[in-house]
Amino acid sequence: xxxxxxxxxxxxxxxxxxxxxxxxxxxxxxxxxxxxxxxxxxxxxxxxxxxxxxxxxxxxxxxxxxxxxxxxxxxxxxxxxxxxxxxxxxxxxxxxxxxxxxxxxxxxxxxxxxxxxxxxxxxxxxxxxxxxxxxxxxxxxxxxxxxxxxxxxxxxxxxxxxxxxxxxxxxxxxxxxxxxxxxxxxxxxxxxxxxxxxxxxxxxxxxxxxxxxxxxxxxxxxxxxxxxxxxxxxxxxxxxxxxxxxxxxxxxxxxxxxxxxxxxxxxxxxxxxxxxxxxxxxxxxxxxxxxxxxxxxxxxxxxxxxxxxxxxxxxxxxxxxxxxxxxxx
Numbered sequence: 001x002x003x004x005x006x007x008x009x010x011x012x013x014x015x016x017x018x019x020x021x022x023x024x025x026x027x028x029x030x031x032x033x034x035x036x037x038x039x040x041x042x043x044x045x046x047x048x049x050x051x052x053x054x055x056x057x058x059x060x061x062x063x064x065x066x067x068x069x070x071x072x073x074x075x076x077x078x079x080x081x082x083x084x085x086x087x088x089x090x091x092x093x094x095x096x097x098x099x100x101x102x103x104x105x106x107x108x109x110x111x112x113x114x115x116x117x118x119x120x121x122x123x124x125x126x127x128x129x130x131x132x133x134x135x136x137x138x139x140x141x142x143x144x145x146x147x148x149x150x151x152x153x154x155x156x157x158x159x160x161x162x163x164x165x166x167x168x169x170x171x172x173x174x175x176x177x178x179x180x181x182x183x184x185x186x187x188x189x190x191x192x193x194x195x196x197x198x199x200x201x202x203x204x205x206x207x208x209x210x211x212x213x214x215x216x217x218x219x220x221x222x223x224x225x226x227x228x229x230x231x232x233x234x235x236x237x238x239x240x241x242x243x244x245x246x247x248x249x250x251x252x253x254x255x256x257x258x259x260x261x262x263x264x265x266x267x268x269x270x271x272x273x274x275x276x277x278x279x280x281x282x283x284x285x286x287x288x289x290x291x292x293x294x295x296x297x298x299x300x301x302x303x304x305x306x307x308x309x310x311x312x313x314x315x316x317x318x319x320x321x322x323x324x325x326x327x328x329x
Contacts, residue, residue, distance in 0.1 A: 095126030
């Protein structure tokens, strides 16, 4: 029964990916779109430094797309192909997430009606997530919004895989989603929004982790990234150093310390693509906004000082729209 489900699941996952890809590629902008897209196309093609916080991984991805799809004449459309691919992958992972949620409710589909309900729900869920106006609008232009959604969808799916796994080494999925989430921050800072709810979900599922002060210490030190990107450079590296030392000297809880070490190490490695910014800026590329080649400039760049001194935590409590607009018209 498990083998039949695995086969069917792969088929429908690829089907959702294919449908999303075909729709998005047929409706993609033929060249550069408005707003930030022109900046991203130019910065990505030339490996430049766009406006803070720089989206360094996205710039490298755009450059790869510019090279890989060089058979397409228009540079803007080359980069649209990348966004279309990432958007279609998001649809696939949303389908897989819906399937995992369905399995949590009804178990492995062992009857015809269960299969109809599960796979129909998964297909509708995957397509519903990506064919809304906002997502579709961003899927057909050179925007970082949908590529980062792929990282969010992938991490969410991995969390459910971890929760439903009976593998004694299932924590490897948590390590992978940590790397994925912190890697996604270099595509867009929105990637970090997934971290608090996923950690809460892990605590709900795993009683042992709920009372493990080592894990709490590690998560707090790497979770600083939500508050301050620059401060995370120090706290993240500090978490690697502390857990690295204790995983060697404390034999009784060595396995738990080793997990915390890998957790913090992968978080730092995922975030490390931000090194692109000072390295590339020092080469004086054609587009080099704020020139973050020195530590002071790099610090201000990551903290987006040109937009003001308010950080994301305090900003999220500042209402920027009326209740009537949010829940009314």
